[in-house]
């Protein structure tokens with residue numbers, strides 16, 4: 280428990296908030312509504328196949344239709360064969376009469392088996408491709424998502440649900456095929472049953488209905504349970520990641536966190552177990568009820584048939600044939616119910632998938648078309664920005680400009696809004712309508728094609744990526760690079776100090792970085808930062824945004840960066856975020872932020888001279904040596 284002036288407040292629990300609305304909507308789905316969706320799911324399965332291989336999709340459907348026709352032919356032949364065998368007359372003449380039927384039964388069974396093999400071969404071959412294609416679609420949608428999506432609770436849950444939907448696609452074609460096969464058999468068998476005695480058909484449907492309803496209900500229970508468990512599964516996946524990866528392996532040990540992390544893991548695991556137990560109990564309950572009802576239904580069907588035969592309403596040979604066909608009917612019904620229920624479930628996951636794909640989870644990238652040139656001036660006008668999860672505004676009415684050839688530094692205390700502003704300048708966050716604007720040479724960045732805009736931007740973020748790629752790729756990725764021409768790369772490396780790092784790598788630019796991956800070499804934190812700087816300097820960008828670019832650098836490397844920065848800025852607008860105030864002397868202008876507002880703006884000399892200002896206050900604090908023993912030079916020591 281923590282305490283505030285308002286009294287004790289319970290700790291917030293580690294929890295991912297999924298989109299509860301969608302779960303609620305799913306809960307409200309009725310069995311009939313779900314039944315109506317079954318054809319839609321089957322159609323989706325064939326549409327996905329069609330997109331990959333139209334000929335195979337057509338062949339699969341043709342096989343299904345032929346197979347159903349052959350099934351019906353075989354059953355009619357069975358009924359006729361049985362009638363012939365049970366008819367009056369000599370055994371040989373009865374067998375001779377049954378022979379054509381036996382030939383038809385054997386041929387249709389053989390051909391059906393052959394068609395089944397063709398179906399299975401195509402399905403097994405295409406299913407992984409369908410899933411991969413769906414997965415790639417989710418990846419493309421994710422890459423075309425606004426960065427702010429990640430700040431919305433629920434987005435990651437939706438993304439994961441979509442991913443799961445894509446995974447389920449591996450089964451959709453097979454299950455749709457099974458369902459169609461059962462349906463084909465059922466139609467064939469039902470027509471034979473109706474021919475034998477019309478009363479048997481409605482009775483059969485009645486007998487199968489309770490089992491069907493129960494299976495659909497069980498599928499819904501399982502889907503909802505798995506959707507409810509999604510947030511917990513993500514927590515566990517995150518915990519596993521924290522325990523597995525190298526990035527914090529040292530802190531897990533030095534902070535003696537193993538017990539703490541495992542306790543969290545177990546706690547969430549127990550919640551998942553409870554969820555699974557409840558779902559299993561609910562599924563078992565509906566399944567038992569369904570089984571009882573369908574057993575009762577089957578009893579009624581058999582009793583009716585016995586009554587029809589004994590009362591002379593159906594001949595004995597027809598009765599015998601009905602027994603055989605009924606077995607086929609109940610197998611087909613069981614197939615329809617089983618595969619249908621499973622397809623319902625897949626259909627719900629597909630809804631998650633297609634719901635996400637429709638508009639990238641609600642955060643599709645803005646679709647401006649203007650392709651900007653490198654800007655001469657970047658302007659921020661009355662910009663206000665709030666993070667979706669926060670009640671505070673991160674930026675409040677900020678106005679500033681950066682010209683090409685100019686370096687503008689953003690300074691301020693932690694949480695004052697520097698990084699947020701830097702991301703808005705780089706077009707990573709887009710202002711809401713009416714919340715100000717970021718303009719490049721007078722053009723609102725909201726009207727720009729985001730990819731084309733980012734081509735003009737180079738960013739050194741606080742947490743730069745350490746790609747498990749070669750040193751060359753780590754610097755050139757995302758940029759056109761002429762094979763065999765590393766001149767521009769080396770120029771960027773020299774400006775950032777990465778040349779010294781590259782010189783010591785065992786295979787130079789071709790060295791694989793990150794030791795965790797395929798035996799690559801590992802770099803120190805500062806060496807990685809030099810690579811990240813080289814990556815930004817290599818980009819042919821008109822706007823360079825650097826957020827704490829030298830935090831991990833030694834004094835020599837830092838000095839080199841700031842010595843080279845002025846030359847780099849000649850054809851760029853440069854924005855520099857830093858807490859090291861000695862470094863901002865290089866800037867043409869310094870903008871001081873406080874709680875998302877610009878409170879000072881001027882040159883280094885102006886701001887240091889302003890004794891009552893925040894910059895001067897921070898400067899004095901950074902240079903205050905109170906409590907630190909004075910450093911004496913060797914000459915002073917000797918004197």
Ligand SMILES: Nc1ncnc2c1ncn2[C@@H]1O[C@H](COP(=O)(O)OP(=O)(O)OP(=O)(O)O)[C@@H](O)[C@H]1O
Pocket residue numbers: 430666667668669671673691692693694695696697698699700
């Ligand atoms: N993703 C986010 N979601 C919600 N609030 C955020 C998010 N990122 C930052 N904030 C909030 O926005 C405000 C500004 O954060 P920002 O990172 O821009 O500050 P900063 O000046 O760069 O801080 P620092 O010097 O510590 O890097 C802070 O109050 C912070 O809590």
